[in-house]
Amino acid sequence: MSSKLGRGLDSLLSKLPESTNSETGITTVKTDFIKPNKYQPRKYFDPDKLLELAESIKENGIIQPIIVTKSDEDNIYELVAGERRLEASKLAGYEKVPVIIRSISPKEMLLFAIIENVQRENLNSIEEAKAYHQLMIEFDMSQAKVAEMMGKDRSTITNTLRLLNLNEAVQEMLIIKLVSSGHCRAILQVEDELQLSFAQKIVEEKLSVRKAEELAKTWGGATPKRATVKTNRKKGIESRLTEKFKLKIKVEERSGKGKVTFHFKNQEELDALISKLEEK
Structure with a gap:
């Protein structure tokens, strides 16, 4: 091969997006x-x-x-x-x-990205929750399957997914570490429309998780027993529906009346929801 041809090949190869080391x-x-x-x-x-x-x-x-x-x-x-x-x-x-x-x-691409970040603790709690939710949606996986794949307890996956039920402003407070995941468990005990004001109260008064949990029972004027029972029942319903439909679901109930809201992000999720609702 002439030196001119060699230089020509080198020039062509240098324009390619890749080169491989043979060793x-x-x-x-x-x-x-x-x-x-x-x-x-x-x-x-x-x-x-x-x-x-x-x-x-x-x-x-x-x-x-x-x-x-x-x-x-x-x-x-x-x-x-x-x-x-x-x-x-x-x-x-x-x-x-x-x-x-x-x-x-x-599927492997998603798993690679999630596992790399979760194992290195690179994801914040909301990103981790969205990653698990994406696994459930994209690949029709149950919480139990996600837990098995990630090597975590199912309760850990469930509690992480519950963070997606937080008010978006509260989610942002968690991301920038104004509140902790422990605080957010307390925030989830109050009514949706009161979450932001409660989170702000936690930040302003620098409440511990324990203090926040105690205050959550009476936040908004509800009695401790009634607030706890009502919240646990609603969250239980939301968890079961989320497991079944693989979507973020919000339940609003007052005096035996209310509504159930299904949150979907694209046409594929809507089509999947309609198919499940039409199943006999």
């Missing part, structure tokens, strides 16, 4: 050719920690390759695991990153 089997891919994992449950990255990782990568390089899979688009890869490393590498000025290419199913 290690690890492929190098241009960061512009890697798109995010659409199943990634993690939505928030601590900017300070991301900068710390970027500095470490500048100093030591990328020690652990990122896992990707080929997408339907030509020369484009989809991230499976390692989004934080990828983003930090970009901050560090890397145009290419080492990757391991795997051929995996959408």
